[in-house]
Amino acid sequence: MQFGNFLLQRQKITWEEYQKLIARQHGHIVRDQKFNDFLEVSYDLSNRRLNPFGEVLRHSKIGQTVADRHLQTIDEFITTSVEEWWKWHLDSLEPLGIYSTASRYGAQLYVRDFEKKCVGELVANTKVRSNHTASIVRNGDNVVIPDGSSSAYAGLAIAAFRENVRITTSNDILIREMRDNPCVARAFHRGFTVIGGEADFDASSRCAQHGGCFEVDAQKQFECAISNNPKATVVVISVNGLLPDDGPFSKDGDTYGVKKQIIDSAIEANVREIVFVADYTKHQQNNREQYGIPIYATPRDWRSTVENNYERISIVTAPPPEIRNHMNSISGSIQDRDLRALEIQELHKQSIREYDQAAKAFDSLLRNSPFEDSRFHEAILDGGTGRVKPLH
Known part of the structure; x- marks a missing residue:
């Protein structure tokens, strides 16, 4: 389970907050980018990679709102939540990684x-x-x-x-x-x-x-x-x-x-x-x-x-x-x-x-x-x- 989904399922963030953070995570992708050009080997992809959900949360006003709601600083909230995310995967015997079904x-x-x-x-x-x-x-x-x-x-x-x-x-x-x-x-x-x-x-x-x-x-x-x-x-x-x-x-x-x-x-x-x-x-x-x-x-x-x-x-x-x-x-x-x-x-x-x-x-x-x-x-x-x- 990805980190953002984990926060949503554990009711640490609301559905509206989750949607806004996902939109921000994908906001730098240009919708009218030509597909063939996008896949050119020489194309600089550094600005096209998705930022980790936690980093988007950290640098968003939503993150501060969420942290305040849990009586923590934003750094404390992300640190404790990530630790809970890791532990939940282990306790649930659920792999943290995402594996291709092509193999x-x-x-x-x-x-x-x-x-x-x-x-x-x-x-x-x-x-x-x-x-x-x-x-x-x-x-x-x-x-x-x-x-x-x-x-x-x-x-x-x-x-x-x-x-x-x-x-x-x-x-x-x-x-x-x-x-x-x-x-x-x-x-x-x-x-x-x-x-x-x-x-x-x-x-x-x-x-x-x-x-x-x-x-x-x-x-x-x-x-x-x-x-x-x-x-x-x-x-x-x-x-x-x-x-x-x-x-x-x-x-x-x-x-x-x-x-x-x-x-x-x-x-x-x-x-x-x-x-x-x-x-x-x-x-x-x-x-x-x-x-x-x-x-x-x-x-x-x-x-x-x-x-x-x-x-x-x-x-x-x-x-x-x-x-x-x-x-x-x-x-x-x-x-x-x-x-x-x-x-x-x-x-x-x-x-x-x-x-x-x-x-x-x-x-x-x-x-x-x-x-x-x-x-x-x-x-x-x-x-x-x-x-x-x-x-x-």
Whole structure:
């Protein structure tokens, strides 16, 4: 949310004041400027750039009126309001930057963002470990986060809810948020290491698509970051698809190489938590062809990896809105959930049944015994507290 809109939504300025300030912000643009001439490379654009909204407010009579209304000087009002703006973005797990939807990673950031925020908060703030006394990511952890929109939201949630966490990442969105939002930077004061390598480039679209770094250099750096002191304690991985029989999928060879290296290194280094994060659309068998490349060569390899590392592998996802909307009618236990028995037609859709079948299979796969808690977690918003909780 841009700063001016934030001031309006928080009722710090009125609609009339907002309109006048926006008009002033754009007032130096000449309406009859010829478009072709305007785009000439030699044209001096210094007088055509928009001034930041806060600066327009600072040098306007409206700004002094607004500051007086809040019993502050104009400098105090802008300073405190900007700080509130930064913090609101972090508390809301809302990216401060504006990302182009021309790229895949920019577009994915805004698709099912509610579900991704719920997943991120469950990873960072919901007590699902140690008899429900600890979250997956804890204060003081060393967390590795590669590319992906779901993992970017998990990173923001870690900044919002945890303390003294060290981050190692190649995630362009998370890196930019750390640069643009001082509240994110302060949360990661203990350390924020950026992984380098080959930036992705899609030849068909002629732009970056994944928002990360790849190839051998990135793989080696992730391997060192996970295994060297201070060793990683948590790895959070977005996936393009995740099915019970096949395991995680990656979009293409670039993402496959990095994520396979991260998983293998994390297992070898005995990392405490390897967390796959996704939303419900990534668990539907009918969409398998859209998921890309399986990270594991065979279903047997995937199942063997889980069985040998069940104490550290987790899946955190968000169920479809149809399930969330009718949670009061649904059994709290995934294995006892019977959507066909409910006379709610929207729960009988093929896509919902596919998700439910996958959820039950994951729940069984990630439970060492019928008497132990599963490491498959569905994140939903608790209407009573406003915080995220596991559905089961």
